Amino acid sequence: MTTRDTGSAGPEVLSVQDLVKHYPVRRGLFAAPGTVHAVDGIDLRLMPGETLGLVGESGCGKSSAGKTILGLTPPTSGVIRLNGRRIDTLSRGSMRPLRKDLQVVFQDPFSSLNPRMTVGDILAEPLRNFDVVPASGRDGRIAELLDRVGLPAAAAGRYPYEFSGGQRQRIGIARALAPEPKVIVCDESVSALDVSVQAQVINLLMDLQRDFGISYLFIAHDLAVVEHISHRVAVMYLGRIVEIADKAALYARPQHPYTEALLSAVPRPEPGRARTRIPLKGDVPSPLNPPSGCRFHTRCPLAIDRCRTEVPAMTKLRPGHSVACHLRTPD
Amino acid sequence: MTDTANPPVPATPGRLRVMLRRHPTILWGSGILGLVLLLAVLAPVAFTADPRQVFPLDRLKPPTGAHWFGTDMLGRDIYSRTVYGARISLIVGFSVAACSVAAGLAIGLVAGSNRWADAVLMRILDGVMSIPAVLLAIALMAVSGAGIGNVILALTVAETPGVARLVRGVVLSLREQPFIEAAVASGSRYGSILLRHMLPNTVAPLLVQGTYVCAAAMLLEAVLSFIGAGTPPDVPSWGNMMAEGRAYFAIAPQIILFPGLLLSLTVLAVNLIGDGLRDALDPRLARQH
Numbered sequence: 266m267t268t269r270d271t272g273s274a275g276p277e278v279l280s281v282q283d284l285v286k287h288y289p290v291r292r293g294l295f296a297a298p299g300t301v302h303a304v305d306g307i308d309l310r311l312m313p314g315e316t317l318g319l320v321g322e323s324g325c326g327k328s329s330a331g332k333t334i335l336g337l338t339p340p341t342s343g344v345i346r347l348n349g350r351r352i353d354t355l356s357r358g359s360m361r362p363l364r365k366d367l368q369v370v371f372q373d374p375f376s377s378l379n380p381r382m383t384v385g386d387i388l389a390e391p392l393r394n395f396d397v398v399p400a401s402g403r404d405g406r407i408a409e410l411l412d413r414v415g416l417p418a419a420a421a422g423r424y425p426y427e428f429s430g431g432q433r434q435r436i437g438i439a440r441a442l443a444p445e446p447k448v449i450v451c452d453e454s455v456s457a458l459d460v461s462v463q464a465q466v467i468n469l470l471m472d473l474q475r476d477f478g479i480s481y482l483f484i485a486h487d488l489a490v491v492e493h494i495s496h497r498v499a500v501m502y503l504g505r506i507v508e509i510a511d512k513a514a515l516y517a518r519p520q521h522p523y524t525e526a527l528l529s530a531v532p533r534p535e536p537g538r539a540r541t542r543i544p545l546k547g548d549v550p551s552p553l554n555p556p557s558g559c560r561f562h563t564r565c566p567l568a569i570d571r572c573r574t575e576v577p578a579m580t581k582l583r584p585g586h587s588v589a590c591h592l593r594t595p596d
Numbered sequence: 597m598t599d600t601a602n603p604p605v606p607a608t609p610g611r612l613r614v615m616l617r618r619h620p621t622i623l624w625g626s627g628i629l630g631l632v633l634l635l636a637v638l639a640p641v642a643f644t645a646d647p648r649q650v651f652p653l654d655r656l657k658p659p660t661g662a663h664w665f666g667t668d669m670l671g672r673d674i675y676s677r678t679v680y681g682a683r684i685s686l687i688v689g690f691s692v693a694a695c696s697v698a699a700g701l702a703i704g705l706v707a708g709s710n711r712w713a714d715a716v717l718m719r720i721l722d723g724v725m726s727i728p729a730v731l732l733a734i735a736l737m738a739v740s741g742a743g744i745g746n747v748i749l750a751l752t753v754a755e756t757p758g759v760a761r762l763v764r765g766v767v768l769s770l771r772e773q774p775f776i777e778a779a780v781a782s783g784s785r786y787g788s789i790l791l792r793h794m795l796p797n798t799v800a801p802l803l804v805q806g807t808y809v810c811a812a813a814m815l816l817e818a819v820l821s822f823i824g825a826g827t828p829p830d831v832p833s834w835g836n837m838m839a840e841g842r843a844y845f846a847i848a849p850q851i852i853l854f855p856g857l858l859l860s861l862t863v864l865a866v867n868l869i870g871d872g873l874r875d876a877l878d879p880r881l882a883r884q885h
Contacts, residue, residue, distance in 0.1 A: 337777050361783050369781045377774035381796040394783030413784075440782065 276349065278480050279311040279334070279367075279448050284335045284343035286326070290553070300519070300551045303329035305504035306343070308579070309482070311448060314474060316481040318495030318512070320527070322487060322549055325476065326504040327484045331452045335369050336360050348447065365395045368441035372453035374433035378425040384411070385421030391443040410439040414469060431462035435469065440481055442473065450482045455490060467494050488531045492516055497585075500524045503552060503560040510586040520588040522565050559591065567592055619876045625868030632862050637641055644676035647832040656826045656848040667713045667848040677832040678854045679739040683756030684744065684833035685862060691748045692813035693806045696755040701802065702761020705790060708771070714764070722756035729754040729812070730819055736831060737825045743856070747826050755809045762805050773840045800877035811863045818859055 286304035303326040311317050321327045333340045336352060345353040347367055352360060368391075371377035378387060388407045392398055397405045408418035414435040423434055434454065441449050451470070455463040471494060473479055485491050491498055492512060499509040500521065508521040521526045526543040545564045550556050556563050562572035569591065577589045609664055616623050651671035659666045660665035665674035703721070707714040724732065729751075765801075770776055770793070779789050820826030821835025829836055834855035841851025 332777075335777075335781060337780060355785075361785070362754050364781055364783050367781070369778065371778065373774060377773045377778055379779075379797075382792070390779065390784060391782035437778070440778065446785070447884040 276313075277310040277346075278313050278348060279309075279482070280332075280336060280344075280346045281307060281309040282344040282346075283308060283586055284330065284333060284345065286329050287341045288329075289348040301464045302326075302504045302555050304333060304340075304550045305555070307499075307501070307504075307506045309499060309506075309509075311480045311482055313480055314449070314464075314478040316474065316483050316495045316496065318491035318498040319482060319484045319501060320486060320491050320498060321501035323486060324499045324549055324552065326552070327486075327501050328452055330501070331369075331450045331482065331484050334509050335367060336364070337369075362395070365391075365397075365444040366447040368444065368446040368449045370434070370437050370441050370449060370451045372455040374430045374437060374457060375425075378436050380425055381547055382424075383421065384425065384428075387425075387436065388421070388440055388443055391440060395444040398443055406443075409442055413442065413473070414439045424469055429462075431458055431466060434458060434462075438466070438469065438473070442477075445477070446479065447479045448482065450484070452484045455486065456485065456594055461522065463490065468493065488527060500527065503549065503555050505589065507590070508588045509579075510588075514583075520582060520586070520593045521561075521590050522567050522592075523561050526542055541584070559589075573583070601882070613757070615876045620866045622876065624870030625870075625872060627864045628861055628865035629869065632682050632858070632865070633686060635679050636686050638680045639683060644679050645673045647672065647677040647680040648830070649673075651804060656844065658848075659850060665854045666848065668837070668851045669844050671738055674837075674850055674854055677837055678858055679836070681834045681837060681855055682858060682862070684827055684831065685859065688744065688748055688751065688817040689810040689814040689862075689866070692751040692755055693810035695748065695752040696759050696809050697802055697806045699752065699756045700759025700761075701763050701798065703760040704798075705767060705794070707760065707764045708767025708794075709786070710789065717760070718764070720759055723744045724753065725757045733816060733820055734823070734825045737820060742822045742826065742828045744827055744831070744843075747817055747820060750820075758806055759802070759809065761837040762801055763798055766801055767794055770794050770797055775885065800873075804870050804874040804877065807866050807873065811866040811870070814859065814863055814866070854868060 268480070283306050284304055284370075288301040288303055290299050290301055292299055305326070305464050307330060309317065310317075314368075319330065329338075332338050334345055336345075336355075339543065340353050343353065344351060347363060350363070351364055352367075378384075378573050384405070385407050388401055388410055392403050392406060403575075404421070407421050411418055411420050416432060416435055416439070418437070420428070420432075425436065428436065434457075436468070439456075440572055454470075455466050458466060467490065470481065474481065481490060481494070483494055495512050496517045497511055499506050500523065501507070502523050508515065508519070508524045510520075515524065516528065519528050522543075523545075526545050529543045530543065543566065547564050550560070550563055558574045559565070559572040559577050562568040564570065571591050575591065577591045579589045580593065580595065581587045582593060582595050620767045644800055649672065651673075652665065652669050654671040657663055657667045657671075663673050663675065665678060668674055668677070681846035697779060700721065700815055703717055709718045729737075732754045733747075733750040737746060740746040740749065776789060776793055779793055784792070817826055817833070818838065821833050824839065826835055827833040829840075837855040838852050841848065
């Protein structure tokens with residue numbers, strides 16, 4: 266198997282090979298059943314203590330990728346390994362204990378907390394399920410977790426509706442932190458928050474990474490946020506990864522035309538130094554019937570005939586920078 | 597939790613008072629229902645005579661000091677019969693509500709959790725629901741024979757599918773909620789998720805549905821008794837009384853009027869409670885203080 270992903274050497278804590286997630290859909294009684302190609306063969310490797318940003322427009326399959334990696338929905342095909350152990354073929358029961366190392370923080374701070382449970386009960390759930398601490402030490406551990414995410418210990422007796430969106434997201438982070446995981450999948454975890462609260466939550470996530478060595482798969486559509494928190498960034502378009510690189514390389518010298526267009530749309534705080542905007546024409550094509558060849562060719566300003574027929578392979582341009590484009594070849 | 601230094605979470609009595617003040621229909625409904633309930637419980641000492649005793653000389657008397665609601669065609673005291681009749685209506689209403697909520701909850705939880713069970717159970721329930729409740733109850737009564745127990749059984753069979761569908765819908769919509777996925781990620785087994793996360797979220801809609809089932813059951817019991825397919829005719833129930841009084845309506849309207857009035861009032865009270873609870877427990881309104 267060719268190594269399509271880049272990244273530093275060493276034992277990865279999470280690896281994904283050729284992950285595919287298709288959803289069958291029926292459009293009407295007599296129409297032929299269709300297939301949504303949500304994720305169509307992605308490769309990722311996540312190192313200990315690393316943050317890998319996964320960006321793309323809405324509907325590009327980044328959240329489906331996250332859910333599949335978390336084992337919340339079974340993959341169509343592909344291999345997912347956690348700590349070197351294959352988890353995609355495990356039954357629900359045998360997956361359960363392994364979830365200790367693989368946690369999640371969701372986007373919506375309102376629907377991700379059960380409105381009828383106190384914060385203490387919410388945090389006790391993973392502690393009890395994974396036997397992290399003996400029952401007698403649970404309340405103390407809950408207070409510690411709350412303190413760690415910047416909430417008072419008194420919050421344990423309160424209900425989620427008594428908190429603001431940012432505070433609720435901190436509760437969600439405390440829940441993910443409770444089993445002392447190695448990986449946290451952050452699925453648009455700050456997208457629903459105000460900008461100032463976003464910054465606080467991101468700084469909290471970065472502090473936790475520094476203190477506990479947690480790896481993040483940080484799924485987001487906000488490129489500025491991803492630039493701030495990530496070590497490496499993967500760009501997704503219509504179920505495929507089109508470019509993956511170290512943060513500095515990707516933001517300074519984007520190689521894929523799609524990445525260039527995305528980055529050109531990010532507002533820059535330096536007046537007069539604006540990049541030339543590369544406007545994309547048209548909408549994202551339907552994942553029900555993705556374009557042939559390179560999926561971006563319908564909107565690519567540089568597309569040539571070859572792009573319409575031949576799927577570009579992920580090519581390593583230089584160490585730590587790979588791109589899937591016919592027009593880009595190694596230096 | 598156990599931290600005594602915490603400022604206390606709003607206690608239940610306080611919240612209940614706020615709820616009642618903002619939804620006075622609950623208070624009105626509970627008040628009326630409470631009165632009927634009190635009357636039914638205290639029937640033997642609530643200034644009643646034997647509801648079966650006939651006074652042949654006092655037939656078809658209008659309301660008087662001796663017979664508050666008058667007498668029927670056999671000279672039986674209508675007040676006493678109405679008060680005792682309340683027992684039947686309330687027993688049937690509450691029993692059917694309790695039984696169909698319990699059965700519907702069990703069926704709904706199973707159907708919402710398992711796709712195969714869902715397909716089988718829902719087709720069966722669709723079949724039951726396609727028969728009008730009154731016809732289904734009459735058919736079941738014809739098979740099982742008259743009796744209060746059989747009335748309760750027949751009405752439970754007729755009312756359970758609606759409850760089961762409601763619970764199934766709640767479970768299916770909850771399954772898509774991120775907090776359920778978070779519970780899976782937190783290592784909870786499905787049984788524990790069902791018990792800790794899903795069940796508490798079905799309580800509010802079930803409570804509301806239960807009151808509607810209760811009201812419907814009281815009406816259906818009266819209908820069944822009225823057409824002679826419900827409570828045995830020797831038992832004073834509101835439906836039986838109205839059936840007997842039908843022929844005398846022109847000369848003695850009190851025979852039908854009082855049980856009919858009480859039935860309307862009781863059903864209205866239960867529905868008022870249900871409407872109030874529905875508004876009070878609506879999660880869309882819950883956050884407004």
